[in-house]
Amino acid sequence: MTNTQRMTKTPRNGESVTEDRTEYDGWTTDDPSVGEMQLEDRSALRRVAGLSTELEDITEVEYRQLRLERVVLVGVWTGGTAAQAEASLAELAALAETAGSEVLEGLIQRRDKPDAATYIGSGKADELRQVVLATGADTVICDGELTPAQLTALEKVVKVKVIDRTALILDIFAQHATSREGKAQVSLAQMEYMLPRLRGWGESMSRQAGGRAGSNGGVGLRGPGETKIETDRRRIRERMAKLRREIKAMKAARDTKRTRRLRNRIPSVAIVGYTNAGKSSLLNALTGSGVLVQNALFATLDPTTRRAALPDGREFVLTDTVGFVRHLPTQLVEAFRSTLEEVADADLLMHVVDGSDPMPTEQIKAVREVVTEVLRESDAPAPPELIVVNKIDAADPVMLMQLRGLLPDAIFVSARTGEGLDELRDRVAGLLEDPDVEVQVMLPYTRGDLLARIHTDGQILESAHGEDGTRVHARVPKALASALVEYAA
Numbered sequence: 129m130t131n132t133q134r135m136t137k138t139p140r141n142g143e144s145v146t147e148d149r150t151e152y153d154g155w156t157t158d159d160p161s162v163g164e165m166q167l168e169d170r171s172a173l174r175r176v177a178g179l180s181t182e183l184e185d186i187t188e189v190e191y192r193q194l195r196l197e198r199v200v201l202v203g204v205w206t207g208g209t210a211a212q213a214e215a216s217l218a219e220l221a222a223l224a225e226t227a228g229s230e231v232l233e234g235l236i237q238r239r240d241k242p243d244a245a246t247y248i249g250s251g252k253a254d255e256l257r258q259v260v261l262a263t264g265a266d267t268v269i270c271d272g273e274l275t276p277a278q279l280t281a282l283e284k285v286v287k288v289k290v291i292d293r294t295a296l297i298l299d300i301f302a303q304h305a306t307s308r309e310g311k312a313q314v315s316l317a318q319m320e321y322m323l324p325r326l327r328g329w330g331e332s333m334s335r336q337a338g339g340r341a342g343s344n345g346g347v348g349l350r351g352p353g354e355t356k357i358e359t360d361r362r363r364i365r366e367r368m369a370k371l372r373r374e375i376k377a378m379k380a381a382r383d384t385k386r387t388r389r390l391r392n393r394i395p396s397v398a399i400v401g402y403t404n405a406g407k408s409s410l411l412n413a414l415t416g417s418g419v420l421v422q423n424a425l426f427a428t429l430d431p432t433t434r435r436a437a438l439p440d441g442r443e444f445v446l447t448d449t450v451g452f453v454r455h456l457p458t459q460l461v462e463a464f465r466s467t468l469e470e471v472a473d474a475d476l477l478m479h480v481v482d483g484s485d486p487m488p489t490e491q492i493k494a495v496r497e498v499v500t501e502v503l504r505e506s507d508a509p510a511p512p513e514l515i516v517v518n519k520i521d522a523a524d525p526v527m528l529m530q531l532r533g534l535l536p537d538a539i540f541v542s543a544r545t546g547e548g549l550d551e552l553r554d555r556v557a558g559l560l561e562d563p564d565v566e567v568q569v570m571l572p573y574t575r576g577d578l579l580a581r582i583h584t585d586g587q588i589l590e591s592a593h594g595e596d597g598t599r600v601h602a603r604v605p606k607a608l609a610s611a612l613v614e615y616a617a
Contacts, residue, residue: 199224200259201234203271204242215487216454220271220293222404223453227300232263246285247278253285260286269296273457276325294321294457301460309378316371317460319364326360395444395560398471398511400499401480402491403451406518408432409543410480411448414553438557447474454494461498468502476559477513481531483523483540488531512559514539516552521545564603570617572597578615581608 201220205213213236221231235256243249247270248256260268267289268282274292283290298321301314399407411417415434432448449471461468471477479495481488492515503510515538517523517531528540539555541548564586571579579598582588586604593599599617 197229197267198232198263198265199229199267199269200232200256200263200265201269201271202248202256203234203236204248205236205238206241212487212490215490217271219454220269220296223293223296223300224269227296227303229267232265233259235259242272242278245278246281247272247274248282250285253282257286260288267291269293273455279325293455297453297457297460309375312371312374312378316368316375317457319368319371321457323361323364323368326357326364395442395475396447396473397444397476397478397556397560398447398449398474399478399480400449400471400495401451402482402485402495403453405451405480405482405485405491406543407448407451407480410478410516410518410541411446413543413546413549415446438560439553440557442557442560444475444556444560446478452495452498454490456494456498461501468498471499471502471511474511476556477511478556479513479515481515481517481538482519483517483528483531484519486527488517488527489534514555514559516541518543520547565606565609566601566603567609567612568599568601568617569612569615570594570597570599571612571615575615578612582612 201217201224203213203217203220217234217236221234224231237248237252239249246253256268259265265288268286268291270282270290270292272292273294274282274290279290279292298314298318302318305311305314399411401407411432411434415436417434434446434448435443436446437443449468477499479492481492485491500510515535517528517535517538517540519542520528520540521542521544531538532540539548539552541552543549566589575597579600582600582602582604585608586602588600588602590601591598604612
């Protein structure tokens with residue numbers, strides 16, 4: 129870029145604006161932030177439609193890379209209002225665009241329940257085939273998780289690639305994962321999804337490698353053997369087991385850092401919320417950091433922890449977690465469980481809600497369902513929750529008025545303009561009360577266990593050894609202080 133005085137940047141809300149390079153949060157072309165470089169890397173490679181030479185007849189290939197270019201969306205409306213059904217399909221369109229595809233058409237089928245054979249019924253499947261021919265689409269995306277049989281049956285009718293909502297989200301995660309742990313978690317989730325859906329066409333996947341065909345095995349190894357699909361399944365299971373071991377090993381390193389924070393009594397705040405609610409923007413606004421901010425779904429997959437200060441000078445850490453979405457695939461919740469443990473260990477949950485979304489209450493419900501599942505699996509008590517309604521500068525005033533009535537304890541902020549951030553800091557300071565209390569105790573030498581707990585969980589200000597025991601002046605957590613009451617000096 130030439131040394132001009134004006135340049136285009138992507139601020140916290142993801143919209144391009146032009147600012148003086150010397151006045152825009154210290155961003156310059158000579159000193160790019162980490163978030164900027166990640167955003168440039170993510171935008172460096174774009175799919176170009178119409179250049180594919182891949183075979184059009186899906187029966188002639190055994191494996192096809194997930195390729196989203198020109199897509200038609202289809203959903204089944206089984207309950208709720210028409211507005212909710214349309215909002216779900218609009219969210220599916222946003223997911224498809226985030227994955228790099230061009231949405232051509234969206235269809236909704238009203239049914240009591242999805243068709244067991246083709247998801248939308250045989251008649252509607254024929255109509256969908258005509259829409260695919262008319263638009264020139266090469267992929268159909270269904271707004272739901274389809275069974276392997278439904279995928280196969282619908283593909284045979286529409287004669288183009290068919291994927292479901294789960295596969296689409298997994299594709300986005302695969303594109304956005306950057307860290308070694310994030311890539312391993314996404315690979316594990318993809319394999320768990322793919323394993324029951326592994327299939328082939330013709331006899332290619334059912335051919336056995338035993339007998340004369342498997343003569344390379346030698347004496348004693350001839351026989352029926354495994355079919356090709358059985359071999360692939362075994363290899364996938366072996367790879368999944370290896371990934372689980374790697375994720376477990378990487379989890380140990382993060383647990384060490386978390387234990388160090390707990391030992392130093394640094395309060396922890398976990399930012400949770402719906403995808404694209406502005407969690408990373410809020411993290412940047414509160415800490416002054418430059419993590420990646422993008423106006424796209426699932427821009428953040430790797431947990432990011434930054435240090436911040438409260439108005440009274442106390443320090444705390446903010447952790448930005450992966451965003452949630454309605455009908456989040458169970459494979460992703462399981463694979464990202466080690467990452468989501470930050471939620472269970474937090475002293476406070478900062479639940480960020482997109483105030484500009486037409487249905488913010490649905491977002492809150494979806495997020496709470498995932499958080500409840502994570503806490504239930506970890507057997508941890510639920511941390512206190514602070515709802516933060518973000519993007520009030522872009523929200524509908526009528527919707528904001530309704531939210532203020534529905535959420536009387538919520539804080540309304542704009543990470544872009546800074547409105548409401550001071551009130552948010554004050555509220556966080558009030559919720560993160562100093563957990564330690566000062567005690568002066570005389571511990572007998574027989575209670576070395578209590579002295580060890582004070583060393584581990586508290587901070588010793590002064591200690592002296594005497595004939596009857598150890599006199600200790602320390603700051604300890606309230607739970608430990610209650611155990612030391614009988615030894616008060």
